[in-house]
Amino acid sequence: MLLQLGSISTLVVSSPSTAREIMKTHDLVFASRPSLKAGRILVYNNNDLALAPYGEYWRRTRKICVTNLLSLKMIQSFSLVRMEEVSLMIERIACMASTNNGVVCVSEILNKLTIDVLCKSVLGSSLSEERRKVFCELVRLNSIFFGKFFLEDYFPWLRWLDVLFGLEGELRRHSKKMDALLGEFVEEHVSQLAEGETTSSSTCFIDVLLQLQKDSTLPFVLTKEQIKGLLSDLIAADTSPALLDWCMVELIRNPIVMEKVQSEVRGIANGEEKVREEYLGKLTYMKAVIKEVLRLHPPIPLLLPRESLQDCKIEEYNISKKTRVLINTWAIGRDEVYWKKPLDFKTERFLGDDVDYKGNDFHYIPFGAGHRICPGIQFAISIVELALANLVYRFNWKLPSGISCDGMDMEDSAGITTRRNENLYLVSLEI
Ligand code: HEM
Numbered sequence: 001m002l003l004q005l006g007s008i009s010t011l012v013v014s015s016p017s018t019a020r021e022i023m024k025t026h027d028l029v030f031a032s033r034p035s036l037k038a039g040r041i042l043v044y045n046n047n048d049l050a051l052a053p054y055g056e057y058w059r060r061t062r063k064i065c066v067t068n069l070l071s072l073k074m075i076q077s078f079s080l081v082r083m084e085e086v087s088l089m090i091e092r093i094a095c096m097a098s099t100n101n102g103v104v105c106v107s108e109i110l111n112k113l114t115i116d117v118l119c120k121s122v123l124g125s126s127l128s129e130e131r132r133k134v135f136c137e138l139v140r141l142n143s144i145f146f147g148k149f150f151l152e153d154y155f156p157w158l159r160w161l162d163v164l165f166g167l168e169g170e171l172r173r174h175s176k177k178m179d180a181l182l183g184e185f186v187e188e189h190v191s192q193l194a195e196g197e198t199t200s201s202s203t204c205f206i207d208v209l210l211q212l213q214k215d216s217t218l219p220f221v222l223t224k225e226q227i228k229g230l231l232s233d234l235i236a237a238d239t240s241p242a243l244l245d246w247c248m249v250e251l252i253r254n255p256i257v258m259e260k261v262q263s264e265v266r267g268i269a270n271g272e273e274k275v276r277e278e279y280l281g282k283l284t285y286m287k288a289v290i291k292e293v294l295r296l297h298p299p300i301p302l303l304l305p306r307e308s309l310q311d312c313k314i315e316e317y318n319i320s321k322k323t324r325v326l327i328n329t330w331a332i333g334r335d336e337v338y339w340k341k342p343l344d345f346k347t348e349r350f351l352g353d354d355v356d357y358k359g360n361d362f363h364y365i366p367f368g369a370g371h372r373i374c375p376g377i378q379f380a381i382s383i384v385e386l387a388l389a390n391l392v393y394r395f396n397w398k399l400p401s402g403i404s405c406d407g408m409d410m411e412d413s414a415g416i417t418t419r420r421n422e423n424l425y426l427v428s429l430e431i
Contacts (some may be wrong), residue, residue, distance in 0.1 A: 002317050004156030009323040011314070014331040015364035016338060021314050022325060023304070023362065023370035028054075031371040034307040037162070037419040041175045042361050050237060050304060054371070060220060061230065062375065064212065065424035069205050069234070075382055077203075079277055081120045082383055086390050087274065089113045093395065097428045102402050107423040109244050109276070110387070113134070114241040117383050120266060122234050123185055124204035135235075138178050142236045145171055147416040158331030182228040182325075186210075205234060231308050239299030240380045242419035244295040247290060247388050248343050252397060253405045257347055261286050265393045275389040283389060290384060294333075294357060294366040296345065299417050301330035303368050313419065329365050338363035395428040 001012045013019050022030045032054035034038075039051035049065055052058040063242040068074070089109055096104045115134045115136065127135055150167060152159040191205045209230065213222045251258040264285045269275040306325040313319065334342040339349070355361045357377065359369030367374040374380075391397075399405065403425075412418035 002319075002323075005324075006151075007156065008154050009158050009320060011317070011319060011323055011325045013325060014335075016168075016332055016335060018315060019327055019332060019365060019369070020362040022327065022366070023365070023372075026312050026314065027370035028309055029308055029312045030306045030325055032309050033306045033372075034153075034305055034322075036153050036305070037168070037406075038146045038148065038171065041168075041171050042145060043229045043232050044225040046229075047223070047226050048233045049375075050233045053307075054309060059237065061226070064197075064209075064222075064373050065230070068208050068212065070379050072378065075378050077120050078117070082117055083274070083277070084385055085113055085116050085120070088116070089387065090274070090390060090394055093428050094430055097430070102427040102429060103389070103425055104428045105423055106248050107241070108251065109381045110241045110244045110248075113387055114238060114244070114383060116178050118235065118238050120204070121379075122205045122231065124189075124207065130259060134183065138174070138181060139236055141174050142178065142232070143417045145174060146236075168280060178232065179228065185231065186227060205232060234376075237374075237376060238380065239417045240384050241417075242299045242417060243290070243293060243297070243380070243384055244387055245420055247293045247384070247426055248391065248397070248426065249408065249410075249420065250293055250296075251289070251392070252399060252426065253408070254345050257289060257345070258392070258397070260347075261289055262392045265389050269389070269393055275386070275393050277386060280382075280385045280389065283385070284351065285347065286385065286389060286392075288347045290381070290388065291350040291355075291357065292347050295339070295364060296333065296343075297412075297418075298329045298333060298366040299419070300366075300368075301328065301412075301418060302416075303327040303329055303365070304372070304416075306372065327365070327368075329368075332363060332365060335363055369401055395430055397428055399427045400425055400427050 001014070003010045003012065013022060020037070030155065033046070033051050035046055035053065036051070039046045039048075043051055046052050047057075049058065049061045050060060089112070090111055093104050093113070096109070115132065119126050119135075126132075148167070148171075150171075151161050152168075159168075185206060189210055192209055193207060206227075209222060209227045212218065213227065251261065264283060265275060265279075268279050268282050306320055306327070307325045308321055308325065309317065310321050333339070336342055340346075355364050357364060357367050359365060359367065359373045367377050374393045397410075408421040409420065413421050
């Protein structure tokens with residue numbers, strides 16, 4: 001669908017065949033991002049990776065991200081971090097359940113888990129309780145501001161209304177706070193490195209970036225703003241708590257699927273205290289559950305906006321240079337041509353099927369595709385699989401009394417990344 005929104009031509013893509021045209025056939029033409037107000041103010045004039053326009057800076061930064069930060073080797077080096085944090089999660093559930101008639105706020109537990117894994121990987125250590133509160137609130141606001149409608153993005157001459165209604169002021173105040181926190185993280189690591197201290201056994205992302213900054217053999221210099229921009233992406237991009245939350249919701253709503261996934265995990269890790277990473281490769285059914293959840297509840301339902309670098313023809317439409325493109329992966333995952341009974345939660349559709357989220361199947365693109373595909377897939381999936389396997393291995397789960405599946409709110413919250421509107425509370429029974 002081609003729309004004229006203010007002064008911006010906008011192409012909304014809701015079919016797999018058009019998505020293939022954009023992200024495969026003409027991938028390079030659509031490999032850029034529009035410059036939006038939130039990106040200019042929040043990430044140093046798009047000096048990050050996710051919102052950077054296509055070009056030399058993006059290529060360099062993407063390479064750093066893929067080879068130095070999110071490589072398989074780096075992800076494997078955080079294996080111990082993931083296992084430690086999952087063990088702490090199990091202890092926390094048992095503790096919460098014992099003081100609360102078995103009722104656990106699953107959303108809170110999952111948030112804490114994923115934030116701690118992320119902080120240990122990015123910053124080398126977890127945050128104090130007080131700092132975590134500030135951090136979580138800033139990350140939540142970041143997602144909201146990136147998803148907000150600013151008049152200037154569609155009607156540049158109406159910027160004064162964003163200012164008049166106070167939206168721009170709010171964004172700038174938030175940006176100052178985020179910048180101050182990111183600046184503190186960087187300064188702390190600069191002094192630790194100067195004193196020869198390291199914070200953990202595996203090198204964290206921030207230290208890798210600071211080492212690259214000092215590397216005189218590189219043909220470019222990473223500025224402090226670029227480091228903060230990249231850190232902001234790595235911290236804010238993680239939508240795995242939303243994915244894990246939806247996994248638990250769908251398992252509760254589909255007790256037969258829960259039984260099957262539990263029997264698979266329990267059969268494989270039988271007798272062990274916890275499910276270890278070595279077992280994950282064998283959990284075919286659980287992987288299919290995660291894929292089905294990603295189909296029905298993609299955490300970034302409109303991907304990240306793209307912009308065409310030149311005129312181009314897509315199907316019968318002439319698309320002019322600088323057209324904004326929104327790819328609706330939520331609708332694509334419900335396309336009846338590709339998915340039988342698309343609204344049903346059916347894990348079986350992914351069993352014995354090669355459909356994957358690596359960007360080759362355009363009817364299934366929860367992580368995007370092409371040049372701009374998410375570079376954090378493996379990072380996200382490794383913690384999601386480990387956490388889910390242990391949640392269903394160690395505990396049986398049910399809804400608190402008085403709450404039925406039909407009464408559960410299935411709506412998503414607002415923001416560029418979505419998650420369920422309500423926190424999930426469940427009763428956990430340790431086995
Ligand atoms: C369940 C978890 C995640 C989901 C569903 C997800 C999804 C996505 C999607 C849909 C995009 C846009 C792709 C496109 O435009 O075609 C994206 C981009 C990106 N993601 Fe993820 N992501 C997840 C986790 C992560 C993690 C853990 C990281 C890093 C720690 C990460 C880092 C990024 C970055 C840096 C980009 C921008 C890439 C670019 O523009 O070149 N993501 N992600």
